[in-house]
Amino acid sequence: MPPRISRFAGRVPALFALLSLMATTISDTALAQPAVAEGAGVFTIADGSLSLEAPAGWQRVQPKTGIVETEFSIPSEGTTPDGTPLAAGRMTVMGAGGSVEANIDRWCGQFTQPGGGSTKDASATKTLKIGGRDVTLVDITGTYQDSPGGPFAGGTTIQRPGYRMLAAIVEGPDGNYFLKFYGPAATVEKHADGFRKMVEGMVPAN
Numbered sequence: 001m002p003p004r005i006s007r008f009a010g011r012v013p014a015l016f017a018l019l020s021l022m023a024t025t026i027s028d029t030a031l032a033q034p035a036v037a038e039g040a041g042v043f044t045i046a047d048g049s050l051s052l053e054a055p056a057g058w059q060r061v062q063p064k065t066g067i068v069e070t071e072f073s074i075p076s077e078g079t080t081p082d083g084t085p086l087a088a089g090r091m092t093v094m095g096a097g098g099s100v101e102a103n104i105d106r107w108c109g110q111f112t113q114p115g116g117g118s119t120k121d122a123s124a125t126k127t128l129k130i131g132g133r134d135v136t137l138v139d140i141t142g143t144y145q146d147s148p149g150g151p152f153a154g155g156t157t158i159q160r161p162g163y164r165m166l167a168a169i170v171e172g173p174d175g176n177y178f179l180k181f182y183g184p185a186a187t188v189e190k191h192a193d194g195f196r197k198m199v200e201g202m203v204p205a206n
Helices: 009-032 100-108 185-200
Strands: 042-045 050-053 059-061 070-074 089-096 124-130 133-146 158-170 176-184
Touching: 042 089, 050 185, 089 185, 100 133, 100 158, 100 176, 124 185, 133 185, 158 185, 176 185
Parallel strands: none
Antiparallel strands: 042 050, 059 070, 070 089, 089 176, 124 133, 133 158, 158 176
16 A cells, blocks of 8 residues: 555645745844834943933944943034044043042143143133032143053054043042043034033933
């Protein structure tokens, strides 16, 4: 007697094709769904104990150096005299040692003044209480001695005239955290209010 062939057997290839199509459709649908997460600009400092939100339009990027915990690229504003777009601004977030005054002195030392005057005398500082922490705001302008590899990496220093830095030093029991936003003065001026609102909006993380 010849072996019986189930009518179902002939349908197996078609069934597998249907299952494959369904899996592909489900996968594509899942990929199309937006990720459920906080705003892309939300980040934390101080071991996750404080939360801030960067302004809209600031792009979170991979930090250029290992000592930087979080980094944002800020849209440029304006052009150079020859029409070249100005460089984008950069904001870095990191923890580091040293007193508030020592770090302000170090940052001022990274700038020179066109007339040869004192950068510290030309800078401005203000201390506020935000999110239960003492926060010192710093505003410095001049020719910035940029070290792309980081302040402790050595290497070539690039002179960048007409630059400005806005910074915030957040004090804490386990050390200080630094938020530094710098770039061409026109770019920093355009986004200065956004930086200040970000810092002043710092709150304890849930």
